[in-house]
Amino acid sequence: MLIGYMRVSTEDQTTQLQKDALLKYGVDSRNIFEDTISGSKDNREGLDKALNFLQSGDTLVVWKLDRLGRSLAHLINIINSLKEKGIGFVSITEGMDTSTASGELFFHIFGALAQFERSLIQERVNAGLKAAKAKGRVGGRPRAIDDEKLMIIKKALDDGMSKAAACRTFGVKRSTLIDSLNRLKLQDNVTLAYKYR
Numbered sequence: 001m002l003i004g005y006m007r008v009s010t011e012d013q014t015t016q017l018q019k020d021a022l023l024k025y026g027v028d029s030r031n032i033f034e035d036t037i038s039g040s041k042d043n044r045e046g047l048d049k050a051l052n053f054l055q056s057g058d059t060l061v062v063w064k065l066d067r068l069g070r071s072l073a074h075l076i077n078i079i080n081s082l083k084e085k086g087i088g089f090v091s092i093t094e095g096m097d098t099s100t101a102s103g104e105l106f107f108h109i110f111g112a113l114a115q116f117e118r119s120l121i122q123e124r125v126n127a128g129l130k131a132a133k134a135k136g137r138v139g140g141r142p143r144a145i146d147d148e149k150l151m152i153i154k155k156a157l158d159d160g161m162s163k164a165a166a167c168r169t170f171g172v173k174r175s176t177l178i179d180s181l182n183r184l185k186l187q188d189n190v191t192l193a194y195k196y197r
Contacts, residue, residue, distance in 0.1 A: 001055075002027040002090075003031050003053060003061065004031060004033065005046065005047060005060060005062050005067065006033075006067060007034065007036070007067045008035075018063040022063065033046040033050035035047060047068075051081075054085070056086035057086060058088070059087065060087060060088070061091075061092065062091050064091060064092070064093040072114045076111050079110075144173075145177070149170065150181075153180075157181075
């Protein structure tokens with residue numbers, strides 16, 4: 001069975017061109033699912049319904065590849081998932097049909113490109129982190145309790161103040177205080193280990 005999926009980004013756009021292409025390809029109008037949502041959004045109800053409706057031996061048909069995946073990697077994941085379930089995939093505009101040898105080749109080329117894209121992104125992220133570290137900047141969330149305040153709290157705790165009282169006095173959450181104290185303890189252990197090695 002042929003199952004169609006179409007998507008437009010806004011209410012102002014129409015799916016008529018996509019619908020005409022799907023019907024011409026042979027998809028029954030009762031088996032067409034659609035979304036009116038940006039392709040970058042994760043939650044697409046129409047796509048979810050189409051994917052859940054598909055069974056082994058069926059074929060998912062779209063007008064263009066960009067109607068299906070929000071990125072190349074996402075597109076490859078969907079098509080891989082379909083393939084594992086014995087479901088075919090056709091993109092009319094690109095002439096891609098995973099049931100043919102050329103379609104299979106096209107799919108493998110796309111998979112290689114997606115892997116290449118992931119590698120490039122990872123390289124850029126790592127280079128950015130390295131450059132930031134060289135300038136003295138460290139990634140991640142800023143600390144909830146700065147070092148100076150933490151040392152004052154630690155002194156108060158060492159002098160007998162309870163953690164509950166310290167939280168009230170210094171206006172910090174208990175979980176934040178415990179995390180900060182554990183981090184400080186870990187730093188002290190590392191320093192001691194380095195000192196006596």
